[in-house]
Amino acid sequence: MEHITLLLGIVIITALVFDFTNGFHDTANAMATTISTGALKPKTAVAMSAVLNLVGAFMSVEVAKTISKGLVNEEGIQPEVIFAALVGAILWNLVTWLVGLPSSSSHALMGGLIGAAVASAGMGAVNGSVVVTKVLIPAIAAPLVAGLAALLAAKITYKLGNKVGEKTSAKGYRAGQIASAGLVSLAHGTNDAQKTMGIITLALIAGNALPAGANPPVWVIVSAGLAIAMGTYLGGWRIIRTMGKGLTDLQPQQGFAAQTSAASVILASSTLGFSLSTTHACSGAVMGAGLGRKGGVVRWSTATRMFIAWGLTLPAAALVAAGAELVMRTGDIGIAAVTVFLVASCIAIWLISRRQVVDHHNVNEVEPAGAPAPEAGVVTTAMAAVTVPPTTAAAAAMADDDLRATIPAATTTPAAPAAAV
Numbered sequence: 001m002e003h004i005t006l007l008l009g010i011v012i013i014t015a016l017v018f019d020f021t022n023g024f025h026d027t028a029n030a031m032a033t034t035i036s037t038g039a040l041k042p043k044t045a046v047a048m049s050a051v052l053n054l055v056g057a058f059m060s061v062e063v064a065k066t067i068s069k070g071l072v073n074e075e076g077i078q079p080e081v082i083f084a085a086l087v088g089a090i091l092w093n094l095v096t097w098l099v100g101l102p103s104s105s106s107h108a109l110m111g112g113l114i115g116a117a118v119a120s121a122g123m124g125a126v127n128g129s130v131v132v133t134k135v136l137i138p139a140i141a142a143p144l145v146a147g148l149a150a151l152l153a154a155k156i157t158y159k160l161g162n163k164v165g166e167k168t169s170a171k172g173y174r175a176g177q178i179a180s181a182g183l184v185s186l187a188h189g190t191n192d193a194q195k196t197m198g199i200i201t202l203a204l205i206a207g208n209a210l211p212a213g214a215n216p217p218v219w220v221i222v223s224a225g226l227a228i229a230m231g232t233y234l235g236g237w238r239i240i241r242t243m244g245k246g247l248t249d250l251q252p253q254q255g256f257a258a259q260t261s262a263a264s265v266i267l268a269s270s271t272l273g274f275s276l277s278t279t280h281a282c283s284g285a286v287m288g289a290g291l292g293r294k295g296g297v298v299r300w301s302t303a304t305r306m307f308i309a310w311g312l313t314l315p316a317a318a319l320v321a322a323g324a325e326l327v328m329r330t331g332d333i334g335i336a337a338v339t340v341f342l343v344a345s346c347i348a349i350w351l352i353s354r355r356q357v358v359d360h361h362n363v364n365e366v367e368p369a370g371a372p373a374p375e376a377g378v379v380t381t382a383m384a385a386v387t388v389p390p391t392t393a394a395a396a397a398m399a400d401d402d403l404r405a406t407i408p409a410a411t412t413t414p415a416a417p418a419a420a421v
């Protein structure tokens with residue numbers, strides 16, 4: 001094994017922690033629709049996803065090469081820079097998990113790496129063309145392509161399903177969902193596990209433990225695969241709830257269409273070396289499948305919150321990482337301070353999450369048990385304000401009904417006949 005210093009060891013451990021958070025943050029991408037439609041039990045679904053994530057980690061290293069060789073210039077990058085990048089990525093992952101928003105772990109990592117590199121060596125440390133062609137363009141294209149494919153696939157499945165009974169069709173598509181969910185999990189392993197491989201390889205190169213341009217060593221591939229698999233098995237139940245029930249209501253046919261479309265996009269991007277956000281692809285596919293059924297709807301209020309989180313991911317992680325890098329310039333004291341801050345923040349977020357637990361028992365509830373009823377939105381209030389008042393006759397009848405309701409029962413009882421004189 002390569003010669004590893006204490007700082008480099010801390011960076012590698014932190015990278016594996018990020019990989020672990022990536023696992024439970026992105027479990028929803030593969031299994032949310034399968035769980036929401038009842039095709040698999042929640043714990044069975046995450047166990048299956050974990051195994052296939054591990055298998056997928058060994059299938060390719062193209063995305064790892066994009067991270068370790070293309071995104072930032074290896075020359076001048078120190079292990080402290082990579083540590084700062086991981087701090088920004090981990091904290092963004094945990095914050096978005098806490099509020100149940102399916103944001104991109106990949107973009108959090110890249111944003112952290114860009115922010116830390118710029119803070120350390122200036123804008124020249126980042127390869128702008130790689131950021132545009134292999135990060136930003138796929139970020140926009142992935143949800144659109146996956147969403148359109150899922151919409152068309154859902155329409156086709158319903159058209160083909162008209163020839164058989166509804167129950168038979170649903171049963172068949174549930175089986176198809178299991179297969180397509182497995183494909184998404186496998187694709188997730190080929191894409192997201194490699195990002196941690198790439199960041200660890202970059203750290204080893206920065207620490208002079210590997211030569212420039214080296215591919216990920218076998219032990220890096222194994223450890224990254226195991227970390228993401230364990231995180232996946234933990235299950236990011238809050239985000240699974242949002243993806244499975246918060247965005248739209250899916251039937252088995254739609255779930256099958258969404259997962260198949262997302263898997264196709266992810267596998268294609270992994271083959272081409274695009275560091276695609278699996279979250280963007282899967283979320284776009286879920287929304288497209290939701291619109292693919294006649295009468296199907298997408299909850300755009302939830303989707304809007306998700307889009308905002310997507311837009312904030314890169315800059316937010318970059319700012320945190322840049323701040324961490326500046327603190328660590330003070331030396332060992334700065335590194336210790338950033339480490340304590342990261343650990344304390346993780347514990348605080350976990351404690352906050354315990355106030356309202358979401359797990360495999362209540363993951364399919366649209367709203368947490370005991371949550372207050374939502375207030376009327378702006379559109380609803382405006383519609384109520386301009387509603388045409390009832391006609392005069394109707395208003396009189398309503399007023400008469402209200403008057404009767406307010407008269408005590410005793411006064412409405414017919415009077416007893418007068419006694420005979």
